[in-house]
Amino acid sequence: MTATTNTGTGTGTTSTPGTAAVPPPDNPKHVTKNQAKRLRAPLGHRRLLTRRDRTTLGLMAGVPTILHVMLVWLTALASIALAFTTWDGIGFDSIKWVGLDNFKELFTNNPQFWPAVEHNVVWFVVLILIPTPLGLFLAVQLDKKIRFSKVYQTAFFLPVVLSMAVIGFVWQLVYNPDTGLINNLIGANEPGHYIDWIGDPDLNLWSVLIAASWRHTGYMMILYLAGLKGVDPALREASSLDGANEWQTFRNVIFPTLRLTNTIVLVVTIIEALRAFDLVFVFNKGAEGTELLSILVTNNIIGESSRIGYGSAIAVVLLVISLAVIIPYLIATFRKERRA
Amino acid sequence: MHSFSLGRPMPAASRRSVLRGIGGAAVLGAGIPLLSACGGSGTAADPKTVSLGSNASDAVPKKAFAEIYAAFTKQSGLTVDVNTKDHNTFQEQINSYLQGTPDDVFNWFAGYRMQFFAAKGLASPIDDVWQKIGGNFPEAMKALSKGEDGKYYFVPISTSLWGVFYRKSVFKKYGYEVPTTWDQLVALCKQMKKDGLVPFAFGDKDAWPALGTFDQINFRTNGYDFHVELMAGKASWTDAKVRTAFDHWAEILPYHQEGAVGRTWQDAAQTLISKKAGMYLFGSFVAQQFTNKADLDDLDFFPFPEINSAYGQDTVEAPTDGFMLSKAPKNKAGALKLLEFLGTPEAEQIYLKSDPSLVAASNKADTSSYTALQKKAYATIAGAKHLTQFMDRDSRPDFTSTVMQPALQKFIRDPKGVDSLLTSIERQKKTIFASA
Numbered sequence: 049m050t051a052t053t054n055t056g057t058g059t060g061t062t063s064t065p066g067t068a069a070v071p072p073p074d075n076p077k078h079v080t081k082n083q084a085k086r087l088r089a090p091l092g093h094r095r096l097l098t099r100r101d102r103t104t105l106g107l108m109a110g111v112p113t114i115l116h117v118m119l120v121w122l123t124a125l126a127s128i129a130l131a132f133t134t135w136d137g138i139g140f141d142s143i144k145w146v147g148l149d150n151f152k153e154l155f156t157n158n159p160q161f162w163p164a165v166e167h168n169v170v171w172f173v174v175l176i177l178i179p180t181p182l183g184l185f186l187a188v189q190l191d192k193k194i195r196f197s198k199v200y201q202t203a204f205f206l207p208v209v210l211s212m213a214v215i216g217f218v219w220q221l222v223y224n225p226d227t228g229l230i231n232n233l234i235g236a237n238e239p240g241h242y243i244d245w246i247g248d249p250d251l252n253l254w255s256v257l258i259a260a261s262w263r264h265t266g267y268m269m270i271l272y273l274a275g276l277k278g279v280d281p282a283l284r285e286a287s288s289l290d291g292a293n294e295w296q297t298f299r300n301v302i303f304p305t306l307r308l309t310n311t312i313v314l315v316v317t318i319i320e321a322l323r324a325f326d327l328v329f330v331f332n333k334g335a336e337g338t339e340l341l342s343i344l345v346t347n348n349i350i351g352e353s354s355r356i357g358y359g360s361a362i363a364v365v366l367l368v369i370s371l372a373v374i375i376p377y378l379i380a381t382f383r384k385e386r387r388a
Numbered sequence: 389m390h391s392f393s394l395g396r397p398m399p400a401a402s403r404r405s406v407l408r409g410i411g412g413a414a415v416l417g418a419g420i421p422l423l424s425a426c427g428g429s430g431t432a433a434d435p436k437t438v439s440l441g442s443n444a445s446d447a448v449p450k451k452a453f454a455e456i457y458a459a460f461t462k463q464s465g466l467t468v469d470v471n472t473k474d475h476n477t478f479q480e481q482i483n484s485y486l487q488g489t490p491d492d493v494f495n496w497f498a499g500y501r502m503q504f505f506a507a508k509g510l511a512s513p514i515d516d517v518w519q520k521i522g523g524n525f526p527e528a529m530k531a532l533s534k535g536e537d538g539k540y541y542f543v544p545i546s547t548s549l550w551g552v553f554y555r556k557s558v559f560k561k562y563g564y565e566v567p568t569t570w571d572q573l574v575a576l577c578k579q580m581k582k583d584g585l586v587p588f589a590f591g592d593k594d595a596w597p598a599l600g601t602f603d604q605i606n607f608r609t610n611g612y613d614f615h616v617e618l619m620a621g622k623a624s625w626t627d628a629k630v631r632t633a634f635d636h637w638a639e640i641l642p643y644h645q646e647g648a649v650g651r652t653w654q655d656a657a658q659t660l661i662s663k664k665a666g667m668y669l670f671g672s673f674v675a676q677q678f679t680n681k682a683d684l685d686d687l688d689f690f691p692f693p694e695i696n697s698a699y700g701q702d703t704v705e706a707p708t709d710g711f712m713l714s715k716a717p718k719n720k721a722g723a724l725k726l727l728e729f730l731g732t733p734e735a736e737q738i739y740l741k742s743d744p745s746l747v748a749a750s751n752k753a754d755t756s757s758y759t760a761l762q763k764k765a766y767a768t769i770a771g772a773k774h775l776t777q778f779m780d781r782d783s784r785p786d787f788t789s790t791v792m793q794p795a796l797q798k799f800i801r802d803p804k805g806v807d808s809l810l811t812s813i814e815r816q817k818k819t820i821f822a823s824a
Contacts, residue, residue, distance in 0.1 A: 134823040136786075137483045138508050144823070157815045160794060225647040226655050239586055239646060246593065247649025249801070332593060335649055336798050352501070353786035354483055355820070 124367065130360040137354040150361035161362070164339040167253060168369075171260070171340070172321030179261040180313060183268025188298065190269070191276040205270055207263040216330030219259040220246065249337025256331050256338055264320065268313060275309030276302070318373050322366065341366045438722040439469045441491035441714075443478035452742035459738060460729045466722045486510040492717035493726055498532040498708040499781030500619070502542050505712070506535035512713040513539035517724055521731030524750040528775045532708055543711045543731045544749035545739055548672045549765045550600050550705035550778070551689040558585075558663050566690045568701075570636070573693045577643035580666040587643035589665035591656030592800055595793035598648075599779035600705065601637065601669055602796060607703045608695040609633040612774040615703070619783040621821035625814040631806070636695060638803040649797050671707070672765055675745035684744075687761060691768055704772035707781060708749055784820060791816045 097105070131150055135143045154161050186204055190197050207215060222229045223245035230245065231237040245255040279302055287297040325342035328334050334343035341362060348359030440457075444450045450472060457468035471491055473481070478495070486494075486505060496502055505511045518540040522530065525544070533542040559566070562583055567573040577587040592598045607615040610629045617623035618630065645656060645665065657677040659665040668674060669692065678684040691701045711730050717723045729735055736748040737757075744759050747766045755766055769775070780788040795813050799806060 136823075138487060138510070146823075149819075153816075153819050157812070157819065159812050159816075223650070224655070225650045226658075242647040244647035244650040247647055247651070247797075247801070252650075332650070333595065335593075335595065336794060336801070347790055348786075350480060352479060352482060353789045355786045355790065355823075357823075 127360045127363050127367070130357050131364040132357070132361075134355075134357040137356050143357075146357065150358050151365075153358070154361055154365070158344075160336075160339045160344060163336075164341045164344050165365075167338065167340055168321055168324065170253065171257065171324050172318060174257050175261065175264050175317045175321060176314075179264035180268050180317065182261075183265045183270075184272045186265065186269040187272035187276055188302075190273060201269075201273070204266040206266065208266045208270070210263070212263075212326035213330050215259055215263055216256075216327040219255070219262075220331050223255050246332050247335060247337075249335075252332060252335070252337040256328055259331070260320075260324070260327055264317070267316070271309055271313055271316070272306065275306045279305050315377060322370055322373070341369075435719060435722065436465070437467045437469050438493060438719050438726045439471060439491035440711075440726070441478070441485065441494035442470050442472045443475045443495045445472055445474045445478075448742050449739075452739045456730070456735045456738045459734065460726060463729065464722075464725050466725060468726065486714065490714040492719055492723040493711050493713055496542070496710065496712045497777065497781050498542055498544060498710060499777035500783055501781060501785060502712065503535045504784075506537070506539075506541040510715050511535075511541050512715060512717065512720075513537075513541055514543070514713050514724065514727055515540050517543065517727045517731065520728055524731055524733060524752045526751045526770065528769075528772065529708070529749050529751075532775060532777075533710070541712055543727050544708045545710045545730060545736060546743075546746040547706045547708045547749050547769060548746050549689075549769060550604065550669070550671050550707075551691050551765075551768070553660065553668045553670055553672075553674050553687060553689045554666060555660065555663060555683075555686045556688050557686050558666060564666070567693045568690075569693050570695045574640065576666075577640055581643060586645045586659060586665040587667060588640070588645065589656040589659040589668040590644040590648040590800075591651035591653045592648045592797055593650055593652045595797055596780060597653050597656075597670065598796040598800060599788065599792060600671065602633070603705055603776060603779055604669060604692040605637050605695070606630070606633045607705075607774075607776065608692055608699060608701070609636055611696070611699040612703045612776070615776065616782070619779065621784070621787070621817055625810050625817060630810060634799070634803075634806045634810070637799075638806070641800065641803050644800075648800055672761070673745045675761065676743075685760075689761070689764070702773035703776060704769055704774070705776045705778060706769050706772070707778045708775075710749065787817060787820045791820065 130143075132145060132147060133143050134146050134150070186200075190200055194200075210218075221227075223231075225231055225242055225244050225246065226237050228237075228245070231243060234243075235241065236243040243251070245251055283301050283305065284297060287301045292300065323342065324340055325346070328338050328340055329343060329346070332338055334340055334347070345359050345363045345366065347353065348355040348362065442450075442453060444453050453470070457470065461467055469491075478485075482496075482505075487510065496505075502511075506513070513535070518530075518533070521543070525533075529544050530540075533540050533544060535541045558564075562579075562585075564576060564579070565572070567576050580587040590597070590601075603615070606618065609632055610618075614623060614629060618625070618627075624630075645651070645659060648656075653670065653674075654677060656665075656668065657670070657674050660668045660674075661678060661683055672689070675684060675687060678687055691704065694700050711727060713720075713723055713727060731750070733748070733750050733752040733754065736750050736753045740746060740748055740753070740762075741757065744762060747758070747762050747769065748755075751770065755763060758766065776782055779792065783792075791813060795809055799809055
């Protein structure tokens, strides 16, 4: 995206590093619009578009649009429609309209639903409170051009490269009640002393969040490190000339310039909290204490259970929450772009 | 991963299948409708070929089935085109698989889910086959192979069994007697605890093993008929009878291995192997974990003790695997021949040589090559008045996986909250069973 804006005619939207890291959902359109401008520029005013241009443009705009509509809009709308039905997934004639029953059942009868909502929120709060400041701290330290900086960066960033499923699997070995690392070290793998990190609902969410934070810290560190690299060294110099100490410089000079990075961090963390799934699914399949909305959707729809209507209702709840978060963000971004 | 047990997982189900399951889930997430296209082998109606969808993805059963098909080819001149899928993936995709272009014959399990597909028209009746193979099977197996309409839909091949497994050497060392009544069982648990053993090994991380414990306690307490009604969604979970069953469970729960919800069944089996636990209420496939020959020879089992003298030990949980005929087989004549062959004692014997944790479904199969454990399992099944499958084979899978599995995990941790738990189960059950 940044590449296309650079080659643009000068009227293209100025893309911040922020929007580059988190492409807005209508990305394909942006690209084609920009490319359209690029194609048009050398032709000047003499004539508008050749037939070939038009075909190319049509394909470039059309194919992504068709794919987008099919894979995003149609499926989303189908899920919303199915949320008001009951369907076992066998033949379209077995779809039955039930109105709001699925939601009623979900809100009043499902013992896992409200805990799942709560856990998604806890997930977000914990990620914001622990790994994010920790990532910022690490980024600030690594930004000081200390020795072996690259080694540390790699080490902290490594968990982000691993797939969530692998992380879940590794931590599950650490937490295993009988053979796991922790219980063996503290002698809690004997009858009468068991600490059930995976099964105990008072513990397991925190166990899994430690694993999630372990990964998230590295992610946040890289985002902040990129942000810090963009801070004008003159600001630091000026601040030290004014006699500010290190903490004051960071608080009053550096941190305010990281505003854009903070927005990205917030969005990334919200996304992480809403899509939390794979880690827990591998860890304990969302047993009591670690229920998540995404896991409830999966358990109801995938596999033999095939409560497709009911599962779709949960998916709709997840969609509504996502929209409630993403719409204010998009409005704010567009407003900023218009101003710029 | 959503590990469906259906009473008998494949060996070493835990790690690989977790990752595979993720893959499967990802594929499913990509588009459920697309999957129906992945079924079928795509071969046109070749009168010399029968296609077969198999869930026997592990090496040992895969090889055993290949031998059976080779024997069939020799006998009939028809080739079997096998389309093998990962065991768990096969189960998760079964709905779309059967609606798409399924193979002529496919692997499945006896019980409610078989009848469900039969009632939905996704399987063809095979009464003709049963006219020829009927004599090979005991009455209980015949009943298991029928749909709700009374027609046959299923050819059983092998059966496992749930019971209380123990090591003979441990019982000998401490002078324990096999308990046959509830009081004896409780007394034995107390004694084992005193001797520093974990009375019952237990792991319910996969969420289905506890279903097996409930089955045993429920049909011993309330009898087979009530168990069937409960599984069919007819009897109420708030019935005092269910509460009594849970009270019994709560009585022996303190003698179960702690931290069960965080432990896999394989790890629980290790406790029995290492002689730290005295007993393990589980399926006979626990034998697959006994990789050392001497340990395996030391393994024995007894049927869960009597709780109510009106029912004694008359019911045995014996999950049965076999084959079904798809809705519109391309080579029906060949498929029927194959099913007929699969229902013969020869086919069963070839298969059973591969896995000593199972016994033949047929009563004509030669039992002389059985291990002592297989002989005992066979006698127990043959002597049973009633056979059950397993909760997730006997009831609706949506009910067992989304309601019962989390509910029983909760019970194991907090047996005191049983009343509100049962009310919640009953409320959710009503909604699920109301949606046809």
